Amino acid sequence: MSTDGPVFNPELPHRCSPQVALRPEPFGALVYHFGTRRLSFLKTPQLVEVVSGLERHPSVHAAIEAAGVEEAQRPAYLRALAGLAANGTIEERP
Amino acid sequence: MKLVEHFQYGLNSPICLTWELTYACNLACVHCLSSSGRRDPRELTTAEAKAVIDELQRMQVFYVNIGGGEPTVRPDFWELVDYAVTHDVGVKFSTNGIKLDEARAAQLAATDYVDVQISLDGATPEVNDHVRGPGSYATAIRALENLAAAGFGKPKISVVVTRQNVDQLDEFKAIADRFGAQLRITRLRPSGRGADVWDELHPTAEQQRQLYDWLVAHGEDVLTGDSFFHLSAYGEALPGLNLCGAGRVVCLIDPVGDVYACPFAIHENFLAGNVRSPGGFEAVWRTSELFAELRRPQTGGACRSCGFYDSCQGGCMAAKFFTGLPLDGPDPECVRGLGEQALAARGPDTVIPKSDVDHSRSAPRNSRGPVPVTIGMRPDRACDENPLAGLKVPVAGR
Numbered sequence: 001m002s003t004d005g006p007v008f009n010p011e012l013p014h015r016c017s018p019q020v021a022l023r024p025e026p027f028g029a030l031v032y033h034f035g036t037r038r039l040s041f042l043k044t045p046q047l048v049e050v051v052s053g054l055e056r057h058p059s060v061h062a063a064i065e066a067a068g069v070e071e072a073q074r075p076a077y078l079r080a081l082a083g084l085a086a087n088g089t090i091e092e093r094p
Numbered sequence: 095m096k097l098v099e100h101f102q103y104g105l106n107s108p109i110c111l112t113w114e115l116t117y118a119c120n121l122a123c124v125h126c127l128s129s130s131g132r133r134d135p136r137e138l139t140t141a142e143a144k145a146v147i148d149e150l151q152r153m154q155v156f157y158v159n160i161g162g163g164e165p166t167v168r169p170d171f172w173e174l175v176d177y178a179v180t181h182d183v184g185v186k187f188s189t190n191g192i193k194l195d196e197a198r199a200a201q202l203a204a205t206d207y208v209d210v211q212i213s214l215d216g217a218t219p220e221v222n223d224h225v226r227g228p229g230s231y232a233t234a235i236r237a238l239e240n241l242a243a244a245g246f247g248k249p250k251i252s253v254v255v256t257r258q259n260v261d262q263l264d265e266f267k268a269i270a271d272r273f274g275a276q277l278r279i280t281r282l283r284p285s286g287r288g289a290d291v292w293d294e295l296h297p298t299a300e301q302q303r304q305l306y307d308w309l310v311a312h313g314e315d316v317l318t319g320d321s322f323f324h325l326s327a328y329g330e331a332l333p334g335l336n337l338c339g340a341g342r343v344v345c346l347i348d349p350v351g352d353v354y355a356c357p358f359a360i361h362e363n364f365l366a367g368n369v370r371s372p373g374g375f376e377a378v379w380r381t382s383e384l385f386a387e388l389r390r391p392q393t394g395g396a397c398r399s400c401g402f403y404d405s406c407q408g409g410c411m412a413a414k415f416f417t418g419l420p421l422d423g424p425d426p427e428c429v430r431g432l433g434e435q436a437l438a439a440r441g442p443d444t445v446i447p448k449s450d451v452d453h454s455r456s457a458p459r460n461s462r463g464p465v466p467v468t469i470g471m472r473p474d475r476a477c478d479e480n481p482l483a484g485l486k487v488p489v490a491g492r
Contacts, residue, residue: 021156021182023106023156024106025100025106026100026103026105026106027095030109030156032154032156032157034184034207037157037184039156041097043097
């Protein structure tokens, strides 16, 4: 696992990277990073809601709650979001 | 539902789109998928091509694979590449390298969002030029040298694996490493002129196994364009989606704007529509009957009861179609040998479909469309006025 960049901290405000485009699809969304040219997938519509809602909330936790993610699902969502932070899809908001 | 299952039912827009910009080509490779050679007078104009790019941007198709023919011989090629990348449509283009001189290489090195893929079908001039034509190895290597000298990061070297080059995989890897390139290995398909040489050039069963083992050993290091998913039945799946993406996540726009289910299926049976028709490409992608059919669950047909069906999905639709095999049966290169049996069982009445789109320099012009008038008794030479010159008169007794 890469040790570059800041550690993912869900208490902090985040946003979808400005270099990233989300394309809605039946399963969730296709993610394209124009910087790295990597394609990835958000595999549930709820995860799409979390990711696109990040910039409207003071923390990642708040965005997860606002999207109505069940409490039991939170650890899985946090893992997915940590992965998205590591590959540059989401980033801390200044 | 797993992601791959979603893909089977189709997406709002393709993930990966191949766009062949011209049928014109300076080479005449014996296995050309699109039977290219001569430009088609109906090819999309610069304005029409830009309108397609605008549409791709609206549909959020984030990158296209541009090919041909040889796309760089289009006079507006660089203009279209620039237009695409400034409209959020990244470009990877396939070329034989003919136009990649030092100046172009430097220009490419300074451009983001452009990937270059050089075709090479032999790690030595003998093997390559036998398939791609005299001088084509030297052209490709010169292009790679120019890119490397200009500091272009990581071009791709694309190899169609054949019976003749399958033993050169390590040498191809060495060439790629020498130029800081990434190797891409794809399957020989019996499409276009490939139909004429497939029997002779497609890897033997033993070579398929050798290829699979080599690909497994090299993992994600070597790209395959998902073209060997039929070999996944040997064991572990190769990196990629491992599914036929035709009409579901991929398609082809050909030089005249016709939209086919995949780049290996230029045949009217797989023609979904044309970007010039009302609604453009988006309407074709979202509403064509052919694509709707390809997105319906497939039954597996004769392969349904096979224990490997989940891994190989019955293989490649185009490979079956152009070898005269039923689409719901085994791939001609089925790892269990069922394809070989099916090929052997083809009878004299088996119709092997042939594409009616042929721009080979040896083919009649405009092979699709009105039947061209053939002048049977054209004089041998323009100055030869005897109308019987060249007419072969049957001679009694022979």
